[in-house]
Amino acid sequence: MRKIFKTFFAIAFLLGMKSRTNAQEMNKVPTVKLSNGVEMPQLGFGTLHLPQETCAENVANAIRLGFRLIDTAKNYANEEEVGRGIKMGGVPREQLFITTKLWIKDYGYESAKQAFEASLKRLGTDYIDLYLLHQPFGDVYGAWRALEELYEEGKIRAIGVSNFSPDRLVDLCMTARIRPMVNQIEFSPYFQQWRAKQWNDKYGVQVEAWGAMVSGSHPELFTEPILVEIGKKHGKSPAQVILRYLTQRGVVTLCRTANPEHQQEDINIFDFELNDAEMHAIDLLDKGHTMAKDHRSPEDVEWFHTKATR
Numbered sequence: 001m002r003k004i005f006k007t008f009f010a011i012a013f014l015l016g017m018k019s020r021t022n023a024q025e026m027n028k029v030p031t032v033k034l035s036n037g038v039e040m041p042q043l044g045f046g047t048l049h050l051p052q053e054t055c056a057e058n059v060a061n062a063i064r065l066g067f068r069l070i071d072t073a074k075n076y077a078n079e080e081e082v083g084r085g086i087k088m089g090g091v092p093r094e095q096l097f098i099t100t101k102l103w104i105k106d107y108g109y110e111s112a113k114q115a116f117e118a119s120l121k122r123l124g125t126d127y128i129d130l131y132l133l134h135q136p137f138g139d140v141y142g143a144w145r146a147l148e149e150l151y152e153e154g155k156i157r158a159i160g161v162s163n164f165s166p167d168r169l170v171d172l173c174m175t176a177r178i179r180p181m182v183n184q185i186e187f188s189p190y191f192q193q194w195r196a197k198q199w200n201d202k203y204g205v206q207v208e209a210w211g212a213m214v215s216g217s218h219p220e221l222f223t224e225p226i227l228v229e230i231g232k233k234h235g236k237s238p239a240q241v242i243l244r245y246l247t248q249r250g251v252v253t254l255c256r257t258a259n260p261e262h263q264q265e266d267i268n269i270f271d272f273e274l275n276d277a278e279m280h281a282i283d284l285l286d287k288g289h290t291m292a293k294d295h296r297s298p299e300d301v302e303w304f305h306t307k308a309t310r
């Protein structure tokens, strides 16, 4: 009897592994080449605001489904859970692309180096694929020197910035020894930063979108008639149309959900293509302003330095 049970569980385990492998094969995410030659997945799983109790399992499930880019930050206070989820996901470390970010409070040369080591420890890894300056405030230039050195020491595979408007980005590019490889900025159908993207392109900086689905704060996005209509034609949901639209335009895109069905949906966007007319129709949804904080407004800069600091 015990032998029958053992055989049954072994078969069930192997079948489970096989279906996970199939899901990962089906949901293979294409990559883009960064300016230093590192390959970065075009679609990534975001972890901001994931409930603490489900965060590790959400990350593990995302990896089982085929996500390889996992995005976190010191400021999300979840690097330990993300690190646990990465181990539970069961994919070799070298196949993953882990991003984390330095928070303003840790800017400056010395403190940036210490904060980086602390992030490594919390994540349970000995290198980071992409390390970003989270905000364009504080001692950006001291912090950037630390990132350049950590990159040269091989502890980070690519370095970058986040929320840098074109003026801040160009200034950093003009003074840095090593230019940022990525700029993670707000980017969605409601806030399309194509002009900013042109400046990033000019300096060889890959644009990465956060808030592609407006962080869930504008549910009407998911019932936009044009997204629903285009989705119906392709047998896809409005969320899938949004993610396809951004990745098709060359923007590496993050998505976040604690819902396993939405995770499955979000990764399943590379088996269809939007035509020019569909792309142009989505262009028209742009409202031309941020749906979150304005990184160029003095009030919001004060907020980042005081209220948002952990």
Ligand SMILES: NC(=O)c1ccc[n+]([C@@H]2O[C@H](COP(=O)([O-])OP(=O)(O)OC[C@H]3O[C@@H](n4cnc5c(N)ncnc54)[C@H](OP(=O)(O)O)[C@@H]3O)[C@@H](O)[C@H]2O)c1
Binding pocket: 045, 046, 047, 048, 049, 071, 072, 134, 162, 163, 184, 185, 209, 210, 211, 212, 213, 214, 215, 216, 217, 222, 237, 239, 240, 254, 255, 256, 257, 258, 259, 261, 262, 263, 265, 266
């Ligand atoms: N650098 C920065 O300053 C910065 C700022 C913000 C975010 N980020 C990064 O970018 C990531 C993504 O941005 P975000 O967290 O702001 O949110 P987001 O991905 O724009 O939106 C998340 C919302 O979309 C919903 N959603 C996801 N897939 C869906 C689907 N298939 N159908 C319907 N609804 C769906 C989620 O609801 P359900 O949970 O119900 O599915 C959630 O409410 C973050 O997690 C973080 O890693 C970076």
